[in-house]
Each structure stands twice: as C-alpha cells, then as structure tokens.
Amino acid sequence: MAFQAPTEQYSGKIREVVIGTTNSQVIAGGQNTLAFHTFEGTIPHRPLIAMEVYDIEPQEWADALKEVIGDVWGDPVAWAKKCQDEFGADLICLQLASADPNGLNRGADEVAETVKAVLSAISIPLIVYGCGNAEKDGEILKKVAEVAQGRNIVIGPAVEDNYKSVAAAALGFSQNVAGETPIDVNMAKQLNILMTNLGLPAEKILIDPAVGALGYGLEYAYSVIERDRLAALQQNDSMMQMPIIANLGKEVWKTKEAKISSEEMPEWGDPTRRGILWETITAVSLLVAGTDILIMRHPESVKLIKRTLNEFGLMN
C-alpha cells in the first residue's frame, strides 16, 4: 500500500527577532512549522544557545561546573569570552545576580559597568537578565538598556509588576525584551499585548514561559510551550508568534540530581555525566516542545545540543 504522508500545513509563522548588530547578529524564529518538522515546513533559523555568565562569583556550584568554568567564574568578562571563543555560544546571557536586594544589592550604575565591560569584550550578541526581583529589575534594566545602546541586546525578564519600565527602556534605547509569565498561555499573550500597547514592536519581544527543570515541573513548561506554538501556528494568533526563550541553566543546576556528589548518592551514577545529562535532557525537551533560545550553563551540554541540532539537519 502507498503510505500517504500525513503532513500538516500551518497558517501562522513565528516572527523573526533580530538580536545584535549587523556583523554579528543572530535571528530567532521565522519558522512556519513545529520544532524539527522540516518535513512539512521551513525552519530558516536553527534554535540558538545562550550561555550563562554571572556578575558575581557563584557559590556552591556543582563540581562538574567548577572543572570547566571555575577558572573564569570570578570574572564575568573572562567567563563571557571563554563561552564565546572556546564553547561556541551563540549569545551570552549575563545574569545580574549581584543586584538582588536580598544579596549584594548592587545599584544600577554598578551592574551597568559589568554590562559595558562584557559588551566591549564580546562580539556575539548579549542577553541581560536581572536578579528576579521585579522592582529592582525595573530600575537596573533601564540603565542596562541605556549603556547597551546600539548593540540591540535582549533585556529581561519583564514581568507583570515591571513590564512598563522594562518595555519603556527597551523602546527608548532600541533593545529587545524577554517577557516572563508563570507557565501559562493566556498570561504570556496578555503580557505581549500590554507591551505592544506601550509601543514596543512585536518583533522585539520574546516569550519566557518560566520553565522548570527535568523532574521539577518540566511537564508544565513542556505542554505550555507546545500550546503556545500551536496557538501561533495553527490558530495564527499574532500575539503568540514571538520566539520562545527558556532560562533553564539555573533551574537545572540547583537541583540535587544535577549537583549531588557520588559519595552522597552512589546509586545515581557518575555525577559529571549526570549533571550534563540533566541539563541536556531538559534542553532537548524544551526544544522538542518549541523553544527558540536556550539559556544554558555547562559547555558539554551545549555541545550535545549542537550535535542534536546537527543530527536534525539544522546546523547548516
């Protein structure tokens, strides 16, 4: 019998979001089909990998990470350069943990200095994430947007309580915004509507669905991303057609499954491979669901994701 391939065509298409400037820009989105469905649609730009850099030296991170980035993690500039030059990151995601009011509580001017230093050291595009405190992020991201003028970076996360200031900063200095909502399709759409109503162009917005790690709510993120994507492609919902960004590195590497030693948990096997796989499998799941930009931490996990993209024929 002749097998009639049951292909599907979608009426919608994901917007292209350009990050960075002419000679070193990357483009997220642009596809008119589900993740890896090159057999029935076009995926003009492969998913991108942003590697994390923190603006303060990490405490109590897994040995698997210390072995590979411990030499640079006290210096965000050296760390960013290593991700760019040695690890093949497509973008850098600078996480401004030092601004946390419950931590060092650094001010906007101080964190902006780190942003400037990292920007002058790298040629690949930059994403800058705040500390997760909505009010504080509203303050610091305004300054970040200003000092990064001309570099077309991504700032985020814009959330319900600070989107006005974050979107205004992005609009004022021509940057992109990642809008974060807690694993919910309607809330993601609502935030996109609110930000576009402020005048922020839809092609300057990314959806951050606040993903959880494997074993820590991954299934919620997985299904929300699948539903986001079906709304964008099947229902042609314009306010859901933004590329999706997943800030997964920090979620993965705080789990005990990723970082506990083999002395404490011998039955969980080799700790280095376990941590790398915990991040890799989380990332693969988010890719299969429809993520366009992965924020990742371990260079070996990044390599495995690149091999995966290559095996899917997307690395050309």
Add this chain to the structure above:
Amino acid sequence: MALTGLDIFKQLPKTNCGECGVPTCLAFAMKLAAGGASLDACPHVTEEAKAALSSASAPPMRGVTIGTGDNALKIGEELVLFRHEKTFFNPPGFALLIDDAMDEADAIAKVESLKGVSFERVGQVLKANLVAIKNASGDSAKFADFVKKVQAATDLPLVLISESPDAMGKALEVAGTSKPLIYAATESNVDQMLELAKQYQAPLAVRASSLDSLGDLTTKLDAAGVKDLVIDPGTRQLKDTHESLVYLRRAALKKKLRPYGYPTITMPAEETDDDMMEAVHAAVYVMKYGGIIVMRDLSPEKAYPLFVLRQNIYTDPQRPMQVEQGFYPINSPDENSPVLVTTNFSLTYFIVSSEVEGSKMPAWLGVVDVEGLSVLTAWAAGKFVPERIAAFVKKSGIEEKVNHRNVVIPGYVAQISGELEDELGDWKVVVGPREASDVPSFLKSYQPVTV
C-alpha cells in the same frame, strides 16, 4: 474509520426488543457510536456482526503486552498527539541491549546491574522494563543457549532480536512461554515469523524498508490473525526516525489507518555510537511517540534523567502528582530544627524540598494532603486550612521529634496563622516566605524558640 450510529444500526437485529435497556435498536446504535454502551448488552446480535463491529470500534492504536506477570509491559492505546489534549497513557518501555557475541559473564553482569537501576520518585518506582537479546553470533544454538542464561538472570520480559527464523525458533523453544517480543518480521521472513508468533501467542515486531511496505506487512499479519504487533519504521537517523514516528502517530490517530495503528519500537542503540547522544535520541522518543526504546547503555546517570522524563511526560495533566502526607527530614534535622509545612502537590514539594536541601540547613518539612494542589490553590479550595493542618501536625508524631512548638507556614497563607494557633493549642505559628526561593535566606536567620 470510526463508525456512525447508522453504520452500527445496519448490523443490529432491528427488532426493538429493548432487552439492552434502550427502547429501540437505533437508539442503542447511537449510544454505541458515542461510546456510551457496549455491544455485549445486545443478546441477539450475530457473531458476524459482532466481529465486524468490534474491529471497527477498536481503539485507533492497539495495546500490546510483552511478557507475563508483574513485570509485563503494556504499550500502545494512545489517543492523542499532544499530552495536553488528554494524556499519554502507557509509558514507553526501556530495553537494555546485549548480544550473544559478547563475553557471557559480561553480558550477564550487565543484565544484573539493571537491578540497581531503579529509583523511587513521587511514590513510583522508575526502572528499566525489558532485556533485548540480539543474535549477533549468527549461530542459532548459541543464541538459544544465551537466551536461556539471560532469562535465568532477570525477571524482565525479553525482546529476541534475530531475522533468522531458525534462530528465533530455537530461542522461542527456550523462552516462548513468557511472551517475549519477537523482533522482527521483515519482507523476507514474514511467513515464518508469522507462524512462530502464532505458535507461541507472542507479540511480533515488524520492520520494513519503507512505510509502504510496513503497511503491507501489518495488513498481511493482521489478516492471518497475528494482531499483537509492534512497528519499527526501519530508520536509523534521529531526524528520519522522528519524522517517521510523527507520521505513524498521525496516520494511526488522525487518519485512522489500521495498518499503522500499533505501538512502535525505536533503536537509539543502533543510531549512534556516542553514549551521551544515545540518551538524547531516547529522550526525543520518550516525547515523540516511542513505544519501546532500545539502549545499549543504561548506566544510572543516563537512566535516571530518562526515567524522570518519562514520568514527567506521562503524568496526566489533569491529575497532578501527589507526595505522600508526612514529615520529611531534610539535611538530618534534630529536636531543635525548624518545622515547616506545605502542600502535597509534587511540584510544590520538590521545589520547597530542593530549596531546603540547597540551604544546607536541617529542617522537618511537613507535607499536608490537600489532594495535590499548590499552596494558594489549596487554600482557595478550602483544603489547606487550619483544621486540616492542625490535625496533620498533631497526628504526625512531630511533637515527639522536636522539643519546640513552632511551625512555619507559607507566606501566601499568612492570614490563617491566628486561627491555626487556636487549633494547635500550644504551638506558635511563624509566617515564612511566600516563594520557595526565599526559604534558604529565611532558614539562615530563623531559629525556633525552644520552650
């Protein structure tokens, strides 16, 4: 194709006897079509009509069971393409691959190591399901002997891999009564494999060089009465296998094409030489429609994340996973350690417990049964309320474990603290942080007051 009420009506006796509990045959047919009745309710339907109707009303993807007893694996019977549309029902089976050209002691050791590859998580035991044995030696007698030894070393059902009907026949003489999966019938051996599957009433895998030919083979086998089939699209590249699995699932569920309405078998073991990439291939097939996933390396650091992924993806989106009610000791707490309470929604528990663990501060984490809701939802639903929390604390035995009487509640339910103190009597209620991420900094500055 699903039948309409009228299609079914034509097969009924049309006597309107009412013995089925519905006044007319037409009304009964309509109920059947809607899935609201069983054909067994009609005492007068002919055997012919029964056969015609039951095959037409069978699920779009057949369920297939491999093995016998407690470790039998059931796969298939999936109803949706995306888990949010309903749920995925029968989690894929992980098979460990060995072959009869390996050193026998090594192979047996590998099989026995699977006993340690078992993890308990949210009240479920996550483990490997099958041992796949390949006839790599090409020697039928050796294969049968090897199968016999492996079978003695494991309780798991087997997948027997050989295209030689002679080798398969000999192996089945050894292992046939335990319903192993016979892998595989192909264009060149289908007639002999069909006979073996019939003789041993065992499930049969089918592999073909194209999806066209796969459909021909399954049609032929079905007509011959061999219906417990597992299909292998034959591809051995990640991209091609993913594409085939998507097509097969759509063909079965959306096009209702019976020749493709079977669970699948995938072979990460044969798709890559890299052990880490083998895990990536397996992960893709957990999400996108693998029924059996054959791996050559299932060491614990690979198996654990894959089994957790399988558990996550196959969780019913409508029924959140729940943790058993009770106090969980974290970081070896003693009689002076803080006492915290939260709800038994698995995600809430995992996030709170991992934050407490990460803080390195010892604590007793109490998990209250609120039927698997998160803190705010449970409070709003009247389940995370003072009476219930107090009853839990009192009955839990925590009063014998700590010499203080302070309980920390989530900041989101600060409003219940007064009422909870009234319910608890001698306990003092402390309002903790709203978000789990603030628990470590809270614990670093909090010390319960000892009475």
